[in-house]
Structures are given as structure tokens and as C-alpha cells.
Amino acid sequence: MPEDTEYRCFIGNLSWSTSDRGLKDAFEKFGNLLEAKVATDKFSGRSRGFGFVTFDEKAAMEEAIEAMNGMDLDGRNITVDRAKPQQGSGRDYDGDRSRDRGRDRDHDRSRGYDGSRGSNGG
Numbered sequence: 001m002p003e004d005t006e007y008r009c010f011i012g013n014l015s016w017s018t019s020d021r022g023l024k025d026a027f028e029k030f031g032n033l034l035e036a037k038v039a040t041d042k043f044s045g046r047s048r049g050f051g052f053v054t055f056d057e058k059a060a061m062e063e064a065i066e067a068m069n070g071m072d073l074d075g076r077n078i079t080v081d082r083a084k085p086q087q088g089s090g091r092d093y094d095g096d097r098s099r100d101r102g103r104d105r106d107h108d109r110s111r112g113y114d115g116s117r118g119s120n121g122g
Helices: 020-030 058-068 090-121
Strands: 007-012 033-040 047-055 079-082
Touching (some): 020 033, 020 058
Antiparallel strands (some): 007 047, 007 079, 033 047
């Protein structure tokens, strides 16, 4: 088994008031937690409404998913699923870049047409 295997759960629909500690308290009963983290906005510091918990064993992760998905935590029915492997920000950047590139090309093309007709058609 590879050393870098992570047994990580994505926790969605979190209450804005749920803290790292609250997440840890809710999930540590399933096994040894390596991390419990609520995602926060880097500018405001407020919760983004989701988080992650990482277990040291697969069985603990699977039990947590089975038991906690749809359960109430701080007044919200949370979603719990296995976290997808982190893709990095490159995927989002590339997607936006290709979309923007096409938009810029269309914009430049129409500007070129309008500019040349306007100046030549005089």
C-alpha cells in the first residue's frame, strides 16, 4: 500500500458556525483523525461551508461516510463523501484561460472588422 494514500472525507453543507474543533468532535468517534479542517475564505476568514477530515485508516473513513452522510451537524444536514484527489488550481486556470482566449479572439476579430471598414469606408 502506498504511503501517500489518504483517507480523506469531503464534508459539505456545513453551518457557518462549524469550527475545526466542531468538525473534529463530530468525526473523531470513528477513528484516529489526522486532520479536521473547515475551509475558510482567505480574505474574510469566514467559513466557505465545507471542510475535510482525514483518517489514518480506510475503515474509519468508510464508517464515517456511512454514519454521517445526511446527519445534522450544527443545525445543517451535512453531506459526507470520499474526497477526490486534489487536482491543483491548474485545472481551473487552464479552463478559464481557454475560455478567455476564445472570447478575446472573437472580440479582436470584431474590432478589426469594424475598425477597418469604418476607416476605409469613409
